[in-house]
Amino acid sequence: MDLLGGAALALGTVVVVVVGGGIVALVVVARRVRSGAIPRFGGTGIHELTRRAGTLLVRLDDRLRDADSELGYAIAQFGADAAKPWADALSGARAKVAEAYRLRHALDDAEPDSDRRQREWTLQIIALCEQAERQLDEQDDAFTRLRGREVSAEGTLRELRSRIEDARARAAASRELLSDAAARFAPAALAAVADHPAQADRLLDDAAVRADAAAAGIAPSGVSSVSGILAEAEQIVHRAGDLLESVERTVRDLEAASAALATRRRELAEDATQARAEVESAPDPDSGAAILDALRELEAITPLSPADPVRELDRLDEAASRLDLALAGSRNQKQRFAHALAAYEGTLVSARSQIAVVRDLVAGGRAGVSARTRLAEAERQLAIAEAETDPVEKLDAVRRAVTHARDADALARYDLGG
Template identity: 55%
Template sequence: MDLLAGASLAVGTLVVLVVALGIVGFVVLFRRRGDRSVTGGGLAELNRTAGTLLVRLDDDVRDAEAEVGFALAQFGTESAQPFVAALNRARADLAEAFRLRQALDDAIPDTPREQREWTLQIIALCERAERELGEQERTFRRRRSEEGSAASTLEGIRRSIREQQSRLGGAHALADEVHTRYATRAAAGIRQLVDRADSLLRDAEHTTDAAAATISQSRVTAVAPDLAEAARQVRDAAERLDAVERRAAELAEARAALEERRASAAADVDEARAEVDRAPEPESARAILEAIDAVLAVAPSDPADPVDDLERLGDALARLDLALAASRNEADRRAHARAAYEGTLVSARSQISVARELVANGRVGVDARTRLAEAERQLVIAQAETDPVEALDAIRRAVTHARDADALARYNTMG
C-alpha cells in the first residue's frame, strides 16, 4: 500500500484545482445540460439529493480503498495506477464537496443563489467521483473474471489472514491494558474492535476455503467475487487492529501531553496572578481571576481520561489566554500559542480518530461526516500554518468540529 499512501500526497493539489475550477465549471455544466431533475427542483430537494450523494460517495471512497489494495496485490503497481489516480481524484472531490457543505451549514449567511450554486457543485462533484470510481471498479472486476491466477491470489489472501491473526494476541492484551489503565469512556469500544477483527478473519477463512474448493482455470469467474470479499474482510480486520494500536498510542500520547500541559499551566497561572494588579480596569482583573479559577478547577479524572482532561484544560487555558490578551505582547502571545498547540494537537488527533471510526463502522448521516471532514481540513491547515497563533486557532477549530462530529455520529440517525 506504499503507492496508495504516496499517491495520496497529490490530494492537496487536486483540492486546490477543484476549488479554482469548480465554481465556474460546475455551474456552467448544470446550466448547459438543462437537467430539470436538478435545476428545476426546489432547494430543499437539492439539499436532500446532495446529502444522499455525499454519504454514498464517502462510503464508496472507503470501499474503493479496499478495492485498490486488492488490485495492487493482484495485478501490481503499474496496472493499478489508474485506479489509484481515480481514488485520489475522488478524495479531492469529496473533500471539496464537504467543504462546500460546511460553508452551507456554518453561521455565515448565504444568499439563495450561493446556496443553490454550492449545492449544485456538491452534486456535480459527487457524480463525477462516483462515475470515475465506478469505471475503475468495473474494469478490475472484468480483469478478475479473465485472470487465470486465482490460485496465487488465494494464497496471497491466506498469507494476509495469517499475518493479521498473528496480531490478535497482542491486540487483546493491549485492549485489556487500556481498560485497566483508563476510564470507561476513554477505553470505549476497543475490545469490540478486537472481537470484530477476529470475527472478520474467521469469515475470511471460511470464504477462502469455499473458494479453494471450486478454483480451476474454468471457474475463475465464479470465485473472483469470493476472493474480493475475502480480501475486503482481511482489510477490514487489519483496520480494526490498527485502530486498537492507534487508540492505545493516542491515550499514551495524551497522557504525556497532559503532564507537560499541566506544568506549563502552572506557569500561566503564576503569570496571570502577576497581571491582576496591572490590569487596566476592574473588569479585566475580574476576568483574569475567573479564568485562573477555571484553570485550577480542572482536576484530574479518576479513573484516568487524559484526552478529556486535555480538552477541559485546553478550554480553560484558552479562556485564560483571552483574559490576558490585552496585557501580553506579540512575543508572549506567540510563545504561549506554541506551548498550547502541542497539547491541543493531541486532542484534535484523538477526537478525529474516534469520530472517523464511528463513521466507518456505523450508519452515520451527512452532518456528522461534514463536521469530521471540516475537522480534518482544519487539522491540515494548522499543521501547515507557520504563525503559531493562527495554527492554534485552526487546531482549536479542528477540536470543536471533531467534537460535533462525534456527538452527531453517536446520537443522530441517518436522514
C-alpha cells in the same frame, strides 16, 4: 433465456432499430462529420479511406465470427455473471458492425452518391469499426487479466490463508493491547474500538469460509474459476485489518495524549504563576478580576480518575483559553505568540485524536449528514491550523477543529444509538 440467447436477441433488436432509423442516421452522420466528431483523415483520398474501411470490416467480421466460441469458453470457465461484460461488448460491437455494413450497402447500391457523401459515410464506417475494436480489445484485456488470476489461484489462496492467520494473531494482540489500556484509561476513551477485535474475528471467520470454498473450486489443471471468491475474501481480511489498525491507533493516541497532558500541566502551572504576577499590573480592576477568575477555574481542574487524557486536555484547554482572554490586555504580542505555540501542541494532539475517533464512527456507514458535516469542518480547520504560520491563528484554528470534532462525535453517537 441463457446468456448466448439473450445476446442474440439483443443483436436482433439493435439491427431492427438501426434499419428503422436509417434515414435519421444519414442526417446525423453529416452533422457529426461537420462538427469534428468523426475524423476527417486530413487529405486522405476516398480510395485509400475505402480500402481502410474494407480492411477494418473484414477483420472485425472474422473476429466476431470467432467470438461466440470465446464467449462460450468464458462462460464455462468463469460463469455467466463474470462473462456478462464480454457478452455485452460482443453485442455492442455487433451492433456497430451492422450499422457499418448498412452504410457500406448504401454506398454500394445502384444510386450514385456525391463525393462528399461517400467520404462522410466511409469515415463513419471507419469510426464504427474502430469503436467496436476498442470495445473488444478492452474485454480481451480484462479476460486476460482474469485468466492470469485464475491460473495463479492456488498461490493466491496460500497468501490469503497466511494473511488470515497473521490477522488472527494481530487480533489477539489487539485484545491484549485493549486489556492493558483498560487498566490505565477510562472506558469512555476506548469505547469506540472496544468491540473491534471481536468484529475482526467474525470477519476473519467469514474470510476463512470463503477460502475453503475457493479451495474446493481450484482445478488440478491450474485453471480455476474462483477469483471472485478470493477477491471477496481478500476484501474482508482488509476490513478486519482496518478495525485492528483503529485499535492500535486509538491506544497510541491515548498514550500520546497522556504525554502531552503531563507537559501541558507543567506549562499551565508556569502560566498561572506568570498570570498571578500580572494581576497587579493589569490596566484596570476589571482586567485583574477576569485574570483571577480564570486562574481559579484553571486550578479547579483536577486529574480525572480513571484517566481520560483527551478529555482532560480539552478541559484544560478550555480553561486556558479563558485565561488567554483575560491576559490578552496585559500580555505583549511576543508573550502571546509563545503561549499560543505551547498551547497549540497539546490541542493539536487532542484535535487529531478526536477527529480519528469520529472518522471510525462515520466509517461504520450509519452516521448521518450532520455528523459528517461537522467532521469535514473539523478536518478543514485542522488543515488550516497546520498550514497557518501565525501562532495565535494556529491555536484558534485547532481549537475550532476540536469544537467541531466534539460536536461531530456527539451527533455520530446519537445516530448510532448511543
